[in-house]
Amino acid sequence: MAPRGKNQPxxxxxxxxxxxxxxxxxxxxxxxxxxxxxxxxxxxxxPSKRLNRGSTNETRGRGRPSGRGPQPSRGAAKVAQIxxxxxxxxxxxxxxxxxxxxxxxxxxxxxxxxxxxVRGLKQSKAASNPDGGLSDLLSFMxxxxxxxxxxxxxxxxxxxxxxxxDYVFVGASKEDAEExxxxxxxxxxxxxxxxxxSNEDFAPPNKATESPETIxxxxxxxxxxxxxxxxxxxxxxxxxxASDAELVTLGMFENRxxxxxxxxxxxxxxxxxxxxxxxxxDAIESISLANNSIDDVIQVESVAxxxxxxxxxxxxxxxxxxxxxxxxxxGTFKELETLYTTGNPIEATDANFQATLLEWFPxxxxxxxxxxxxxxxIAEQEAARQPKPIPQSGPDFRDVNGIGEQFLxxxxxxxxxxxxxxxxxxxDAGSQFSLAVDAISVRDPNAPPPLPWAAYIKSSRNLxxxxxxxxxxxxxxxxxxxxxxxxxxxxxTKHPNMKDELSKYIMDCHPLPGLADPTGQSxxxxxxxxxxxxxxxxxxxxxxxxxxxxxxxxxxxxAPGISGSAQIRVVSDMLSLRxxxxxxxxxxxxxxxxxxxxxxxxxxxAELSKQTGMVPQYSEMCLSQVEWxxxxxxxxxxxxxxxxxxxxxxxAT
Amino acid sequence: MPLPDADTEVxxxxxxxxxxxxxxxxxxxxxxxxxxxYINSSSRYSIPxxxxxxxxxxxxxxxxxxxxxxxxxxxHYEIESFDTHIINPSFQYGAPETVYESEKNEKSGRKMxxxxxxxxKVRFGKxxxxxxxxxxxxxxxxxxxxxxxxxxxxxxxRWLIMSQNFRAL
Numbered sequence: 001m002a003p004r005g006k007n008q009p010x011x012x013x014x015x016x017x018x019x020x021x022x023x024x025x026x027x028x029x030x031x032x033x034x035x036x037x038x039x040x041x042x043x044x045x046x047p048s049k050r051l052n053r054g055s056t057n058e059t060r061g062r063g064r065p066s067g068r069g070p071q072p073s074r075g076a077a078k079v080a081q082i083x084x085x086x087x088x089x090x091x092x093x094x095x096x097x098x099x100x101x102x103x104x105x106x107x108x109x110x111x112x113x114x115x116x117x118v119r120g121l122k123q124s125k126a127a128s129n130p131d132g133g134l135s136d137l138l139s140f141m142x143x144x145x146x147x148x149x150x151x152x153x154x155x156x157x158x159x160x161x162x163x164x165x166d167y168v169f170v171g172a173s174k175e176d177a178e179e180x181x182x183x184x185x186x187x188x189x190x191x192x193x194x195x196x197x198s199n200e201d202f203a204p205p206n207k208a209t210e211s212p213e214t215i216x217x218x219x220x221x222x223x224x225x226x227x228x229x230x231x232x233x234x235x236x237x238x239x240x241x242a243s244d245a246e247l248v249t250l251g252m253f254e255n256r257x258x259x260x261x262x263x264x265x266x267x268x269x270x271x272x273x274x275x276x277x278x279x280x281x282d283a284i285e286s287i288s289l290a291n292n293s294i295d296d297v298i299q300v301e302s303v304a305x306x307x308x309x310x311x312x313x314x315x316x317x318x319x320x321x322x323x324x325x326x327x328x329x330x331g332t333f334k335e336l337e338t339l340y341t342t343g344n345p346i347e348a349t350d351a352n353f354q355a356t357l358l359e360w361f362p363x364x365x366x367x368x369x370x371x372x373x374x375x376x377x378i379a380e381q382e383a384a385r386q387p388k389p390i391p392q393s394g395p396d397f398r399d400v401n402g403i404g405e406q407f408l409x410x411x412x413x414x415x416x417x418x419x420x421x422x423x424x425x426x427x428d429a430g431s432q433f434s435l436a437v438d439a440i441s442v443r444d445p446n447a448p449p450p451l452p453w454a455a456y457i458k459s460s461r462n463l464x465x466x467x468x469x470x471x472x473x474x475x476x477x478x479x480x481x482x483x484x485x486x487x488x489x490x491x492x493t494k495h496p497n498m499k500d501e502l503s504k505y506i507m508d509c510h511p512l513p514g515l516a517d518p519t520g521q522s523x524x525x526x527x528x529x530x531x532x533x534x535x536x537x538x539x540x541x542x543x544x545x546x547x548x549x550x551x552x553x554x555x556x557x558x559a560p561g562i563s564g565s566a567q568i569r570v571v572s573d574m575l576s577l578r579x580x581x582x583x584x585x586x587x588x589x590x591x592x593x594x595x596x597x598x599x600x601x602x603x604x605x606a607e608l609s610k611q612t613g614m615v616p617q618y619s620e621m622c623l624s625q626v627e628w629x630x631x632x633x634x635x636x637x638x639x640x641x642x643x644x645x646x647x648x649x650x651x652a653t
Numbered sequence: 654m655p656l657p658d659a660d661t662e663v664x665x666x667x668x669x670x671x672x673x674x675x676x677x678x679x680x681x682x683x684x685x686x687x688x689x690x691y692i693n694s695s696s697r698y699s700i701p702x703x704x705x706x707x708x709x710x711x712x713x714x715x716x717x718x719x720x721x722x723x724x725x726x727x728x729h730y731e732i733e734s735f736d737t738h739i740i741n742p743s744f745q746y747g748a749p750e751t752v753y754e755s756e757k758n759e760k761s762g763r764k765m766x767x768x769x770x771x772x773x774k775v776r777f778g779k780x781x782x783x784x785x786x787x788x789x790x791x792x793x794x795x796x797x798x799x800x801x802x803x804x805x806x807x808x809x810x811r812w813l814i815m816s817q818n819f820r821a822l
Contacts, residue, residue, distance in 0.1 A: 037778070388725060389725075390723070393708030510816060511703075524745045557768055572740060574738060
């Protein structure tokens with residue numbers, strides 16, 4: 001999460017959050033990395049020798065560009081820097097994670113290891129090494145202590161090490177540990193080490209291991225935050241931070257990097273103040289970041305992760321020049337309604353920036369005090385974005401000589417009353433039948449529980465489930481007699497009368513060329529019809545005594561009858577069964593407008609419920625009273641809020 | 654006319670249906686081009702496929718793709734059931750005068766036309782709360798004569814849609 005500023009051509013050229021780094025640059029340069037302690041133990045820029053040795057559970061320290069010297073180490077500013085590093089490393093939730101996570105990590109307690117607590121690494125110049133200086137500290141300790149016990153010329157080893165807060169814990173054999181203890185008060189990379197035996201066994205990194213300086217700075221920052229929080233307005237004022245006397249005194253904005261870390265640290269502290277996300281959401285609805293010389297929101301990116309539900313944001317008086325500078329916030333702040341951008345160069349450079357902002361932040365309505373769209377418009381746009389089904393039309397019934405129509409009128413009545421006669425009349429030796437059960441279909445939640453599938457499942461040829469060739473063959477029924485033999489064991493049915501209750505059916509019919517000609521006269525085959533019909537039937541299962549409704553779809557391929565017998569014959573009859581669910585009525589004039597309106601109304605009800613906490617029922621009542629004018633609904637709600645009964649509001653979950 | 658035997662018929666038809674169902678709905682869900690699934694893509698067929706969607710005739714597969722797109726983002730088709738019957742074990746329509754290895758292809762079921770029915774759900778939007786609708790669809794698949802050549806072009810489908818009927822339920 002290195003600030004992108006590092007890649008910018010001139011590091012000192014820009015001053016995010018108003019840091020005053022340029023004045024310090026020269027001094028820093030002169031302090032070269034070669035200025036180490038007398039032993040020459042410190043090699044700031046060399047690749048770490050021990051990086052992979054030992055078993056540290058260390059998060060790696062942040063790298064610095066080479067050639068850059070250590071930070072000036074004077075007083076409060078120095079401490080602040082160290083603390084900020086700790087607070088601001090990684091994501092802002094680190095802080096809470098650090099407090100709550102018991103890191104009695106890898107390996108746990110190793111038999112016979114004695115643990116020492118070493119303090120000073122954080123304060124040392126080595127702290128700016130790629131791994132935070134840990135490897136250098138460990139080699140320093142091993143070499144120093146080993147050289148001490150020259151009499152025996154024994155190499156002392158640190159077996160385990162881990163960093164916790166301001167301390168490094170090292171584990172070694174009891175014998176070695178005694179030698180290491182002698183390093184207490186030794187100077188390492190410009191800092192005096194404190195090496196004491198750790199009676200905490202493995203101190204988990206928690207507040208207890210924070211140095212007094214950390215705790216003090218934390219409370220100072222908390223104090224600053226609380227002064228900048230205006231509870232009545234649920235507003236956190238983080239504007240003009242660089243001119244905050246207290247922050248300046250603490251040295252928090254001395255240079256760019258410090259300023260960035262300070263900000264991250266502030267966010268981390270903010271996060272730490274709230275037990276739950278809801279608490280945070282309730283307490284802070286608005287944040288001002290005005291007048292902070294921000295040219296890219298990457299510098300304050302953590303606001304988005306810390307306050308994802310923010311409603312109002314003031315970015316005025318910053319240095320945003322184009323949308324690129326806001327890009328890191330794209331897709332965040334999903335609840336943001338109001339934004340101020342006045343005084344940013346982007347106002348002059350990008351004529352479209354407001355439109356783009358409205359695209360990026362779905363709930364954004366007001367920019368610089370001007371309402372660009374209403375909540376209702378947003379709700380409508382949202383409804384329009386919802387996927388919608390392909391519209392339904394009435395039957396696509398391209399019949400030939402009324403054959404298809406006659407067949408359907410005839411078929412279901414006969415199937416309900418006399419299946420044997422039906423098979424002998426319209427089916428022949430070549431006819432095929434199979435049924436397929438979909439036992440996991442969508443069903444009407446208000447309908448009674450679906451009927452069991454026992455009567456059908458033995459014959460179901462749902463090829464999704466029936467995968468062996470044998471079963472697939474067995475369940476394909478061929479010939480009028482075999483078909484009747486299956487049908488007579490299926491439950492009795494009663495289909496709605498197609499003439500009286502047409503809307504309970506959907507049927508499509510088209511001509512189909514290329515059917516087999518059993519007479520063999522036509523090489524290219526004969527023309528027939530293919531019919532798909534969907535509907536419902538009432539069922540009575542003689543065996544179980546159960547009755548109820550099912551939904552079905554049935555596909556017929558009809559061919560001309562063989563001369564002498566009936567006019568047509570059924571080539572293929574495929575029955576698909578599913579739990580009962582009423583069909584859409586496709587016979588009403590196809591009008592997409594009412595459904596669109598209904599969708600919009602639903603979206604508005606949902607939005608009003610969300611904004612007011614009312615249950616959907618009351619939101620609907622409220623909206624219908626004002627003829628679905630969302631803005632008016634809100635006004636009415638605010639007027640009558642106090643008169644509403646408690647049941648109008650959803651109970652908090 | 655060496656027609657396929659009963660087992661070959663069942664195997665060839667259900668394999669054809671299964672491959673088709675998997676690929677076709679995958680193509681719909683990924684918004685891939687649909688043309689190659691239809692007889693419109695083969696010069697052997699002089700007629701276009703008969704495509705009927707929710708009661709309206711759609712002239713071309715391209716038009717159907719457009720119609721599918723109007724549904725918006727994150728529309729997902731999921732098959733729960735399918736079945737197939739053979740309509741004509743020796744389909745002739747559009748066949749070239751000499752079909753490559755005609756007898757062998759006929760015996761193995763490559764020349765049949767089949768009817769495939771599917772049933773499943775269309776999910777509109779992401780997540781568990783997204784609305785779902787049942788649908789039922791019927792296809793008539795006929796041989797892709799172009800795939801019955803000595804060296805057929807790679808990726809040619811063996812069967813093509815001649816007739817399609819979709820209904821949301």
